Amino acid sequence: xxxxxxxxxxxxxxxxxxxxxxxxxxxxxxxxxxxxxxxxxxxxxxxxxxxxxxxxxxxxxxxxxxxxxxxxxxxxxxxxxxxxxxxxxxxxxxxxxxxxxxxxxxxxxxxxxxxxx
Amino acid sequence: xxxxxxxxxxxxxxxxxxxxxxxxxxxxxxxxxxxxxxxxxxxxxxxxxxxxxxxxxxxxxxxxxxxxxxxxxxxxxxxxxxxxxxxxxxxxxxxxxxxxxxxxxxxxxxxxxxxxxxxxxxxxx
Numbered sequence: 147x148x149x150x151x152x153x154x155x156x157x158x159x160x161x162x163x164x165x166x167x168x169x170x171x172x173x174x175x176x177x178x179x180x181x182x183x184x185x186x187x188x189x190x191x192x193x194x195x196x197x198x199x200x201x202x203x204x205x206x207x208x209x210x211x212x213x214x215x216x217x218x219x220x221x222x223x224x225x226x227x228x229x230x231x232x233x234x235x236x237x238x239x240x241x242x243x244x245x246x247x248x249x250x251x252x253x254x255x256x257x258x259x260x261x262x263x
Numbered sequence: 264x265x266x267x268x269x270x271x272x273x274x275x276x277x278x279x280x281x282x283x284x285x286x287x288x289x290x291x292x293x294x295x296x297x298x299x300x301x302x303x304x305x306x307x308x309x310x311x312x313x314x315x316x317x318x319x320x321x322x323x324x325x326x327x328x329x330x331x332x333x334x335x336x337x338x339x340x341x342x343x344x345x346x347x348x349x350x351x352x353x354x355x356x357x358x359x360x361x362x363x364x365x366x367x368x369x370x371x372x373x374x375x376x377x378x379x380x381x382x383x384x385x386x387x388x
Contacts, residue, residue, distance in 0.1 A: 168351070189310075192310060193317075223290050241297075248304065256311075258308075258312065259312065260312070261313070
């Protein structure tokens with residue numbers, strides 16, 4: 147298949163969507179297995195897991211990956227179903243604001259962990 | 264010239280093929296996860312902030328409305344996870360045929376159903 151310039155953005159999105167899916171899936175599996183392996187999880191241990199800088203950074207990177215994945219997915223869904231351009235642009239704007247808020251909240255949640263300890 | 268053609272859109276009479284159902288639910292579950300993320304972040308915050316808020320979690324999750332909401336979000340995650348793996352496998356050329364596509368769709372339905380039932384048991388028991 148010959149990829150023309152006009153569809154390069156589509157190809158890039160296609161690739162990002164798959165790479166991000168694998169990253170998010172692996173992180174989800176890790177959390178699920180961790181919770182299943184520790185059925186009577188106490189605060190100290192849970193907090194300890196998220197206290198290390200590597201875990202906080204990895205989690206934040208996964209949040210950024212989710213945001214990117216969500217944007218490509220929602221963009222695709224919107225382009226398919228919302229044909230009115232101005233409505234679509236407004237909804238896209240709301241989505242961008244929400245996704246930005248998600249990023250800021252997760253930084254706050256991760257870096258204020260244990261602040262009430 | 265525009266013809267006045269009959270429009271029949273009884274959605275219950277339109278039989279979407281099984282892979283089509285899996286595909287549209289992949290989209291719907293994705294949107295549910297997007298809308299559910301603030302709640303998951305809220306729970307993560309409670310679990311991490313302090314021992315008091317950590318203990319508050321079980322109280323929050325004894326609320327029937329929150330149980331239902333959490334179950335819906337986690338069910339969407341389970342569905343999106345399995346349907347996503349099917350997608351990745353099909354990109355790799357696995358289950359691309361008509362029969363393979365149907366079989367893969369059924370596998371997604373069965374695996375998701377099992378996890379969604381287990382989630383329900385975990386949340387309500």
